[in-house]
Structure formats: C-alpha cells, structure tokens
Amino acid sequence: MSKRAMNLNLASPQLRTRVAVLAAGLGASAMLGVGVASAATGADTATGAAAGAVAAQADAQSKAAQSVQTAEQSKKEAPKAKSAEKKAESKPAKKKSSWSVPVNDASISATYGTGGDRWANKHSGQDYAVSVGTDVHAAHGGTVVKTGGNGAGDGPAYGNAVVVKHADKTYTQYAHLSQINVTPGQTVEQGEKIALSGNTGNSSGPHLHFEVRTGPNYGSAIDPAAFLSSKGL
Structure with a gap:
C-alpha cells in the first residue's frame, strides 16, 4: 500500500466525522429556521385574530351606542308627537257649509245698505261683478217660488229675477239675469x-244682484254678508 493511500485511509474516519458534524449543524439550522418561521406564522395568526376581535368589539360598541342614541332621540320626540296628536284631536274638524256664494271668482261691487243715486232706497242686497253669461248657482237647496221679468213681481229695477225658498224659512233672490233656467215649483x-x-233692469253694468x-x-x-258669514262663509 502506498503512502498516499494510507494517508487517505487514515483521514477517512476524521473526514467522515467532520462531514457528519457539518451535516448535523446544517440540519439543526434548517430545523431552527422552520421553527422560527412557524413561530412567526403563529404570531401573525394570533395578531390577526386579536385584531379581528377588537374590530368586532368596536363594531358591537358602535351599534350599542347608536341604539342608545336612537332611543334617546325617540324619547325626546315622543312628547312632541303626543302634543301634536293632542292638538289635532282637540281641534274640531271644520264642518262644510250647506250654503255657498251664488257665483264663482267674483268681486263684490256693492254691499248691503249702501246709499246713492242708483237706488231709490238703500241697497237691498249684495252685488257681484261678473260678465254677462256667468253661471248663477243656488246658494242653498230649496224650491223656486218666483221667476221672470219685472223682478219676478218685485219691480222693473231688478230686471229678470229668480226667488228660491229654503227650509229654514229664508229666501234668496237673484236679479239682473240674462237667462233663467228654472221654473216656479222646481x-x-x-x-x-x-x-x-x-x-x-236698473243696472249700471253686468253683475249679479x-x-x-x-x-x-x-x-x-x-244683510247677505252677515247671513252667509253665520253659515261659515
């Protein structure tokens, strides 16, 4: 056996030992790296879970606070709502009148009791300024008792006129008409x-008397104005 071979053989156990030690060291390092990585992953998971728990708690607290605020607001608004409801209950509903004015969209041109050259005596009614041909309506339900020219028998100053009797024993008269659409007894x-x-009749311009x-x-x-006012008009 040559000297070189002997040296190799002699070195072999030492070499093998060194290789083994080196391999063991590398293995330990690798294992340590895995452990560190695992620990890091575990820490991240724990951190994420904790953050999620905190967020959930914060959300729950926010919802609870909002519920309390809503409840407090409802308590504040409840008396106002009750007060408004009480007012609405205490205020009686406005009753619709069974009377109405005889023409729509008209202005009053002369009132009851007015004096002047146009009348022999003081004005006996209320004049509504409307154009010729405006619809004239019954101010209240009733029965027609008089119609025709000459004021339906009340005199030429009224021109064409209609008189209606009502259940409360009052009468309404409509004068200076251009057309009459009802008959007595209707x-x-x-x-x-x-x-x-x-x-x-005795008229200074188109109107309804x-x-x-x-x-x-x-x-x-x-006085027709006072009478209609007593009927809620």
Whole structure:
C-alpha cells in the first residue's frame, strides 16, 4: 500500500466525522429556521385574530351606542308627537257649509245698505261683478217660488229675477239675469245652476244682484254678508 493511500485511509474516519458534524449543524439550522418561521406564522395568526376581535368589539360598541342614541332621540320626540296628536284631536274638524256664494271668482261691487243715486232706497242686497253669461248657482237647496221679468213681481229695477225658498224659512233672490233656467215649483240643490248673469233692469253694468230675505217679496231683505258669514262663509 502506498503512502498516499494510507494517508487517505487514515483521514477517512476524521473526514467522515467532520462531514457528519457539518451535516448535523446544517440540519439543526434548517430545523431552527422552520421553527422560527412557524413561530412567526403563529404570531401573525394570533395578531390577526386579536385584531379581528377588537374590530368586532368596536363594531358591537358602535351599534350599542347608536341604539342608545336612537332611543334617546325617540324619547325626546315622543312628547312632541303626543302634543301634536293632542292638538289635532282637540281641534274640531271644520264642518262644510250647506250654503255657498251664488257665483264663482267674483268681486263684490256693492254691499248691503249702501246709499246713492242708483237706488231709490238703500241697497237691498249684495252685488257681484261678473260678465254677462256667468253661471248663477243656488246658494242653498230649496224650491223656486218666483221667476221672470219685472223682478219676478218685485219691480222693473231688478230686471229678470229668480226667488228660491229654503227650509229654514229664508229666501234668496237673484236679479239682473240674462237667462233663467228654472221654473216656479222646481226643487233645486245647493250649487245647482239656475240662471245666467246679465245687465237687465236698473243696472249700471253686468253683475249679479243677490238678496237674502225673510219673505218672498221686496222689502224683507237682510244683510247677505252677515247671513252667509253665520253659515261659515
């Protein structure tokens, strides 16, 4: 055996030992790396779980606070709502009147009791300024008692006129008409068209002369504005 071979053989156990030690060291390092990595992963998981728990708790607290705030707001608003409800209950509903004005969208051109050259005596009714041909409606339900020219018997100053008797023993008269659409004895309802306005009789311009009377004939008129006001108009 050569000297070189002997040296190799002699070195072999030492070499093998060194290789083994080196391999063991490398293995330990590798294992340590795996452990560190595992520990890091575990720490990240734990951190994530903790963060999730904190977020969930914060969300729950926020919802709880919002519920409390909503409840407090409802408590504050409850008295206001009750007060409004009480007011609504205590306020009586406005009753619809069974009377109405005889023409729509008209202005008053002369009132009851007015004096002047246009009338022999003080004005016995209320004048509504409307154009010729405007619909005239019954101010209240009743029965037609008089119609025709010459004020339906009340005199030429009224021109064409209609008189209606009502259940409360009052009468309404509609004068200076251009057309009459009802006849004596006919029953009419509130708001029913009974004539067209005009400029007949003693009239200084197109209008409707309206009277409220205690009887069917001239001389029994009362203030129509006060009467209609008493009926809620």
